[in-house]
Amino acid sequence: MHIVIASGKGGTGKTTVAVNLAFILSTEQRVVLADCDVEEPNLHLFFQSQVAEKDVTLPVPDIEKSTCILCGKCGEFCRYGALIVLNDQVLQYPNLCHSCGGCSMVCPVGSISERPEIIGKIQVSDPDPSLHLVTGVLREGSIHSPAMIRAVRKELSSDDLVILDAPPGTSCAAMEALEGCDLCVLVTEPTPFGLHDLMLIYQVVRMFEIPVAVVINRNDNQDTGVESFCREQSIPVILKIPFDRDIALKQGRGRIISRDDPVWREPFSRMAMESLKLAGA
Amino acid sequence: MLQVAVVSGKGGTGKTVVTGAIAARFSGSVVMADCDVDASNLALLMMPDIIQTEPFYGLNRAVIDPKKCVLCGVCADNCRFNAISVSEKRVDVNQVHCEGCGVCEFICLAKAVKLVPYICGEVRSGNTRFGPFIDGKLNPGNGNSGLMVHTIRKKAREISPDIPLVLIDGPPGIGCPLISTVTGCDIVLLVTEPSSSGRHDLERLVTVCKSMRCRLVMVINRADLVPDGTHDLRVFAKEESIPILCEIPVDPMVVQATRAGVPFSLSDSPATRMIQNVVEFIQNELKEE
Amino acid sequence: MKLAIPASGPTLDDQVDNRFARAPYIILINPEDGETSSLANPYAQEGGGVGPRVVQLLVQNQVTHLIAPRIGGHAETALLATGITVFMWEGSGSVSSAIELYKAGKLAAMTQTS
Numbered sequence: 001m002h003i004v005i006a007s008g009k010g011g012t013g014k015t016t017v018a019v020n021l022a023f024i025l026s027t028e029q030r031v032v033l034a035d036c037d038v039e040e041p042n043l044h045l046f047f048q049s050q051v052a053e054k055d056v057t058l059p060v061p062d063i064e065k066s067t068c069i070l071c072g073k074c075g076e077f078c079r080y081g082a083l084i085v086l087n088d089q090v091l092q093y094p095n096l097c098h099s100c101g102g103c104s105m106v107c108p109v110g111s112i113s114e115r116p117e118i119i120g121k122i123q124v125s126d127p128d129p130s131l132h133l134v135t136g137v138l139r140e141g142s143i144h145s146p147a148m149i150r151a152v153r154k155e156l157s158s159d160d161l162v163i164l165d166a167p168p169g170t171s172c173a174a175m176e177a178l179e180g181c182d183l184c185v186l187v188t189e190p191t192p193f194g195l196h197d198l199m200l201i202y203q204v205v206r207m208f209e210i211p212v213a214v215v216i217n218r219n220d221n222q223d224t225g226v227e228s229f230c231r232e233q234s235i236p237v238i239l240k241i242p243f244d245r246d247i248a249l250k251q252g253r254g255r256i257i258s259r260d261d262p263v264w265r266e267p268f269s270r271m272a273m274e275s276l277k278l279a280g281a
Numbered sequence: 282m283l284q285v286a287v288v289s290g291k292g293g294t295g296k297t298v299v300t301g302a303i304a305a306r307f308s309g310s311v312v313m314a315d316c317d318v319d320a321s322n323l324a325l326l327m328m329p330d331i332i333q334t335e336p337f338y339g340l341n342r343a344v345i346d347p348k349k350c351v352l353c354g355v356c357a358d359n360c361r362f363n364a365i366s367v368s369e370k371r372v373d374v375n376q377v378h379c380e381g382c383g384v385c386e387f388i389c390l391a392k393a394v395k396l397v398p399y400i401c402g403e404v405r406s407g408n409t410r411f412g413p414f415i416d417g418k419l420n421p422g423n424g425n426s427g428l429m430v431h432t433i434r435k436k437a438r439e440i441s442p443d444i445p446l447v448l449i450d451g452p453p454g455i456g457c458p459l460i461s462t463v464t465g466c467d468i469v470l471l472v473t474e475p476s477s478s479g480r481h482d483l484e485r486l487v488t489v490c491k492s493m494r495c496r497l498v499m500v501i502n503r504a505d506l507v508p509d510g511t512h513d514l515r516v517f518a519k520e521e522s523i524p525i526l527c528e529i530p531v532d533p534m535v536v537q538a539t540r541a542g543v544p545f546s547l548s549d550s551p552a553t554r555m556i557q558n559v560v561e562f563i564q565n566e567l568k569e570e
Numbered sequence: 571m572k573l574a575i576p577a578s579g580p581t582l583d584d585q586v587d588n589r590f591a592r593a594p595y596i597i598l599i600n601p602e603d604g605e606t607s608s609l610a611n612p613y614a615q616e617g618g619g620v621g622p623r624v625v626q627l628l629v630q631n632q633v634t635h636l637i638a639p640r641i642g643g644h645a646e647t648a649l650l651a652t653g654i655t656v657f658m659w660e661g662s663g664s665v666s667s668a669i670e671l672y673k674a675g676k677l678a679a680m681t682q683t684s
């Protein structure tokens with residue numbers, strides 16, 4: 001069962017929800033927590049322990065200079081400017097390459113083969129016997145967030161209970177993290193901006209036909225828009241986290257509030273139960 | 282023409298609210314451009330009357346002509362993005378997964394595939410009670426926001442060339458859209474917040490802006506929320522020689538005004554008095570132009 | 571020699587475009603005999619990686635010199651690899667005014683290190 005935590009934009013408290021949900025569930029059963037926010041992974045800050053790493057690669061062209069006749073075909077083909085043919089050489093930009101394989105197909109003399117290019121790494125750790133953490137870390141400057149997220153998801157078994165932290169927004173990368181999940185928990189703020197971003201991402205989730213629940217963060221009980229939107233769309237609001245300096249402070253210091261603050265244990269437990277139910281457990 | 286970009290590194294620092302508050306104080310002499318194209322929120326504050334909406338084209342997409350296609354499936358076998366599905370009756374290209382690489386077009390012997398421009402969003406322009414307004418919206422799952430930012434900025438410069446100030450609400454992050462936003466701006470205003478999680482993003486943002494030779498100034502938002510955090514930001518700003526124009530306290534007025542869909546600087550409050558410093562700074566720059 | 575200038579339109583009276591790879595036109599000039607032609611930039615509206623592709627286009631058109639505004643990192647390395655001499659363009663003006671400045675030796679050449 002896969003539960004994905006997402007938000008229409010960054011800074012809504014998505015991390016808080018993922019961290020606490022995973023922690024609470026792990027007190028009862030084995031949980032896999034997958035950080036798919038590969039451009040800025042930060043779940044590991046809350047669960048520090050020894051990590052094992054492996055590289056993630058994509059195939060990029062490898063050109064055999066001795067046989068290349070500088071015909072220009074590969075450079076004309078490549079839509080992404082990842083290789084260009086100059087007067088005396090073929091110049092490559094592996095970080096622009098989308099690994100489509102087209103250049104090796106068009107080369108008339110078979111000078112192009114493929115080699116693996118590192119786009120990032122996957123880190124795995126077991127901060128607790130019942131909590132397994134998988135983190136995707138995109139290499140700085142790489143454009144391959146979607147491929148990186150696919151690699152993280154390959155590590156996950158559909159038999160496990162998995163909490164995924166999706167990248168914010170409605171980019172292709174966010175869609176990679178959402179597709180095929182059993183429940184999507186959307187984290188938002190009770191402001192017009194929060195509502196607007198929520199509506200955008202809700203559209204996307206609907207497209208994938210995934211059940212949705214909402215968590216309202218920085219709640220001050222004055223909201224009108226977000227809650228009425230949820231009512232209209234019959235989206236359950238499974239948790240409201242108040243606007244509270246103390247929470248902001250603890251969260252900023254890498255603390256897990258549902259573990260360190262008894263007051264918070266109960267609401268997060270209820271949210272966890274609710275999530276499992278909505279995901280069809 | 283003075284171009285000022287408001288940026289923040291990570292999301293959620295109140296960048297848009299600050300942009301709106303500044304814009305409201307330059308009523309009649311400002312063009313607003315929302316370059317945060319993945320979550321364009323400035324319109325919710327400025328309430329523009331949209332006059333024109335234009336389609337925005339991104340990467341090409343493959344389209345298959347069913348009259349020519351012989352259903353051989355070779356294209357699907359060679360598409361590395363799993364974007365093509367073949368059934369007994371038809372071949373479909375998934376528009377979300379297709380990256381427009383052109384492999385299918387090359388490989389299809391029946392010449393049934395064409396790459397065509399694909400509308401991946403729209404650019405809108407209109408008027409607010411404070412001045413002209415431009416923004417853009419990408420459809421979900423589409424990249425290419427850098428090019429869209431470029432399009433929006435170009436429109437902003439051209440829509441009323443006599444207006445002295447272009448105020449840009451920038452995107453989060455430090456990627457291509459951010460670079461397109463700050464390139465050629467006269468001033469980049471960093472809106473920061475004293476929580477530790479945004480610090481790393483801020484450092485990377487400053488590095489990028491400096492490498493683009495941008496002039497940086499800073500505003501600390503919700504400055505009284507985490508006092509040590511604010512102190513750290515002051516030290517950081519000093520090390521980087523970035524002037525801090527003001528520190529905005531947590532102010533219920535800001536939340537209320539935002540909720541009502543109006544810029545908070547239209548009524549008096551502690552936050553408004555702070556924004557005044559930014560307003561005066563920009564006024565001085567305009568005088569020097 | 572052949573000099574290339576990115577421009578907002580196809581004539582010498584059009585403005586030098588402030589972006590290299592996304593300029594709608596590229597004007598080609600032979601300063602010795604004054605012969606000029608223009609090239610519609612096929613990549614002006616394309617997605618990513620346009621910098622290197624425009625450099626490839628310059629090479630295909632035997633360009634040896636280029637007057638251009640701020641150039642992106644990818645295009646810059648590509649230009650260095652071609653040996654095309656690049657002159658920095660700051661400010662604004664028409665293509666013909668840029669040619670005048672070039673002829674008067676008033677434009678600074680970009681060096682390897684900058």
Ligand code: SF4
Pocket residue numbers: 060061077078079080082083096097098099100101102103104382
């Ligand atoms: S594999 Fe595709 S994207 Fe990469 S260089 Fe070759 S043609 Fe370009």
Ligand code: SF4
Pocket residue numbers: 063067068069070071072073074075085090106107108109110111112
């Ligand atoms: S297509 Fe092959 S032969 Fe032609 S330039 Fe590219 S690598 Fe060289």
Ligand code: SF4
Pocket residue numbers: 345349350351352353354355356357367372388389390391392393394
């Ligand atoms: S390769 Fe061409 S003919 Fe074959 S299935 Fe694809 S589109 Fe149809």
Ligand code: SF4
Pocket residue numbers: 100342343359360361362363364365374378379380381382383384385386
């Ligand atoms: S253009 Fe490329 S990505 Fe799109 S369907 Fe064809 S082969 Fe697949």
